[in-house]
Amino acid sequence: MTIKDLFYKYIQELQDSITSKLEEVDDHATFQEDLWERPEGGGGRTRVIQNGEVFEKGGVNISAVHGALPESMQTYFGVQDADFFACGLSLVIHPKNPFVPTVHANWRYFEMYNKQGDIVDQWFGGGQDLTPYYLFEADASHFHSICKQACDAHDSSFYPKYKERCDTYFWNTHRNEARGVGGLFFDYLKADTTRSMQDWYNFVTEVGNSFLEAYIPIVQQRKAIAFTKAHRNWQEIRRGRYVEFNLVHDKGTLFGLRTNGRIESILMSLPPHVQWRYDHHPDKGSEEEKLVEVLKHPKAWV
Amino acid sequence: MTIKDLFYKYIQELQDSITSKLEEVDDHATFQEDLWERPEGGGGRTRVIQNGEVFEKGGVNISAVHGALPESMQTYFGVQDADFFACGLSLVIHPKNPFVPTVHANWRYFEMYNKQGDIVDQWFGGGQDLTPYYLFEADASHFHSICKQACDAHDSSFYPKYKERCDTYFWNTHRNEARGVGGLFFDYLKADTTRSMQDWYNFVTEVGNSFLEAYIPIVQQRKAIAFTKAHRNWQEIRRGRYVEFNLVHDKGTLFGLRTNGRIESILMSLPPHVQWRYDHHPDKGSEEEKLVEVLKHPKAWV
Numbered sequence: 371m372t373i374k375d376l377f378y379k380y381i382q383e384l385q386d387s388i389t390s391k392l393e394e395v396d397d398h399a400t401f402q403e404d405l406w407e408r409p410e411g412g413g414g415r416t417r418v419i420q421n422g423e424v425f426e427k428g429g430v431n432i433s434a435v436h437g438a439l440p441e442s443m444q445t446y447f448g449v450q451d452a453d454f455f456a457c458g459l460s461l462v463i464h465p466k467n468p469f470v471p472t473v474h475a476n477w478r479y480f481e482m483y484n485k486q487g488d489i490v491d492q493w494f495g496g497g498q499d500l501t502p503y504y505l506f507e508a509d510a511s512h513f514h515s516i517c518k519q520a521c522d523a524h525d526s527s528f529y530p531k532y533k534e535r536c537d538t539y540f541w542n543t544h545r546n547e548a549r550g551v552g553g554l555f556f557d558y559l560k561a562d563t564t565r566s567m568q569d570w571y572n573f574v575t576e577v578g579n580s581f582l583e584a585y586i587p588i589v590q591q592r593k594a595i596a597f598t599k600a601h602r603n604w605q606e607i608r609r610g611r612y613v614e615f616n617l618v619h620d621k622g623t624l625f626g627l628r629t630n631g632r633i634e635s636i637l638m639s640l641p642p643h644v645q646w647r648y649d650h651h652p653d654k655g656s657e658e659e660k661l662v663e664v665l666k667h668p669k670a671w672v
Numbered sequence: 673m674t675i676k677d678l679f680y681k682y683i684q685e686l687q688d689s690i691t692s693k694l695e696e697v698d699d700h701a702t703f704q705e706d707l708w709e710r711p712e713g714g715g716g717r718t719r720v721i722q723n724g725e726v727f728e729k730g731g732v733n734i735s736a737v738h739g740a741l742p743e744s745m746q747t748y749f750g751v752q753d754a755d756f757f758a759c760g761l762s763l764v765i766h767p768k769n770p771f772v773p774t775v776h777a778n779w780r781y782f783e784m785y786n787k788q789g790d791i792v793d794q795w796f797g798g799g800q801d802l803t804p805y806y807l808f809e810a811d812a813s814h815f816h817s818i819c820k821q822a823c824d825a826h827d828s829s830f831y832p833k834y835k836e837r838c839d840t841y842f843w844n845t846h847r848n849e850a851r852g853v854g855g856l857f858f859d860y861l862k863a864d865t866t867r868s869m870q871d872w873y874n875f876v877t878e879v880g881n882s883f884l885e886a887y888i889p890i891v892q893q894r895k896a897i898a899f900t901k902a903h904r905n906w907q908e909i910r911r912g913r914y915v916e917f918n919l920v921h922d923k924g925t926l927f928g929l930r931t932n933g934r935i936e937s938i939l940m941s942l943p944p945h946v947q948w949r950y951d952h953h954p955d956k957g958s959e960e961e962k963l964v965e966v967l968k969h970p971k972a973w974v
Contacts, residue, residue, distance in 0.1 A: 402950075404951070418950040418951075420949065420950060427948075427949075427950070429950070543929075544929040544930075544935055545935065606945075610942070613915060613919070613946075614919060614939075617915070617916060617919035617920050618919050618920075618926070618929060624920070627845075627846040627920060628846075633846055633847065634950060634951040637916075637948065638950055640912070640948035641948065642947060642948060642949065643908075643945070643946075643947055644915075644945075644946045644947070644948070645944060645945055645946070646729075646939065646942035646943065646944060646946070647722065647729075647944065648704075648720040648722060648729070648731070648936060648940055649706070649720075649936045
């Protein structure tokens with residue numbers, strides 16, 4: 371089987387295992403599935419959960435698209451007339467309880483072809499990152515430990531490198547703070563003298579396989595903590611920053627919007643209830659301020 | 673007095689008259705004023721109202737900034753090393769009642785100088801536009817009639833031209849629908865053989881002076897209509913589209929975010945409570961659908 375077929379099969383199975391685990395944890399709502407087709411070639415399987423006991427809104431989507439490389443992507447990659455194939459799994463989960471963090475993950479594979487159909491370029495990308503509303507250092511450490519473990523199985527240089535890229539990428543420049551407490555972010559993982567595409571496949575799928583272990587124990591630990599309207603307000607205000615990042619800075623989102631992707635699958639990442647208040651600042655010494663401090667000064671978690 | 677001084681004086685007074693009228697209509701909340709300075713030169717006077725009887729959140733801001741033209745603006749205007757002065761009034765009002773439309777307006781003036789301090793370019797820009805959540809055709813007609821009246825006092829070609837530019841500008845391309853029912857939008861109003869800067873000043877201030885007459889009667893007419901949670905939900909979902917436009921497409925907002933403007937003054941435009949639901953569509957034949965139809969197919973209102 372080609373890497374492409376292997377990986378597409380992998381993300382289909384991963385979508386199944388992630389959605390069934392999340393449904394089991396929620397124990398109330400189930401995922402709604404929408405199959406869609408891309409007029410220019412390919413399509414996707416979007417799965418969205420809403421109004422759950424634990425998960426207020428979330429999507430776990432896969433897609434595999436192909437055809438002529440859209441003009442905007444030609445410009446972006448600095449190539450002319452080419453064909454492409456891209457597939458990936460993207461997920462964003464917004465829990466109801468403000469003490470349970472939001473999580474995002476993405477694993478993707480890209481191939482580019484010349485007009486003769488030869489592969490002229492191919493790479494993997496992705497990562498996973500955590501966005502808490504209240505900081506439990508143990509949760510951030512747990513999430514990062516699992517990330518590190520998955521990385522270390524392949525190369526001890528991976529975790530520090532991809533952890534830092536994550537902090538850099540998910541930076542809300544106009545707010546001068548991180549979106550969350552990070553995790554991993556990697557892109558353009560290509561074969562070279564030391565690593566084959568199969569090696570990268572093994573690494574990326576190792577990260578994908580670590581996702582549930584990284585996230586679910588945190589959900590289980592925090593989902594029953596009692597919360598007040600004030601905690602919810604803070605969560606909704608912070609979700610506003612999530613929206614700002616995704617709509618102003620996130621390359622994947624903007625790419626999707628500009629290349630005529632399926633809007634509802636792309637924007638499933640936006641939180642269900644959000645607030646913007648003018649010039650809001652948490653009280654000095656509060657738990658809310660403690661979170662902001664860590665977002666302004668990303669730190670080492672393992 | 674130079675056009676620059678005249679216009680800056682004008683927007684200061686206009687800010688006063690608009691905020692005092694809005695406070696009178698709200699009869700509960702008042703504007704909070706924040707003065708701010710721009711490290712590189714100039715500053716602003718931000719006035720925000722929150723949690724009013726009528727106005728849930730709104731800002732009526734003025735600023736006057738100057739100094740070396742930031743690099744991003746050099747690229748944008750295709751000029752090198754230059755100095756600039758810019759001043760303007762920006763307002764966005766988000767009413768509480770879903771039957772009262774959101775309104776946005778902006779009137780601005782820009783000057784560019786060479787290193788000797790000579791004015792090498794100068795222009796006015798701005799407009800005003802209405803974003804209802806439920807469509808009252810009479811409201812859209814009223815708003816547009818006042819816009820047309822202000823335009824017609826100067827040139828009968830202005831209203832059709834600036835009405836169309838408004839429909840084009842406030843188009844949420846990724847949703848394939850307008851942000852609202854439009855109004856006026858104009859930019860780069862420069863002196864030519866038929867019109868002096870003083871003529872443009874007269875036109876832009878005529879539009880500015882028409883704002884309260886265009887908006888307040890609509891507020892008065894709709895502010896006491898009883899509404900349900902379902903109406904509010906629809907308003908909050910539609911506000912999501914407002915956020916999408918402002919963060920993904922609005923040149924003013926993105927410019928501000930990229931040029932290190934005062935974030936809280938720029939993002940005062942974002943609504944207080946917002947919802948995103950997956951793949952939400954109004955019921956066939958509903959009032960909600962009637963609005964969407966008009967947003968997808970902008971029409972003539974006068």
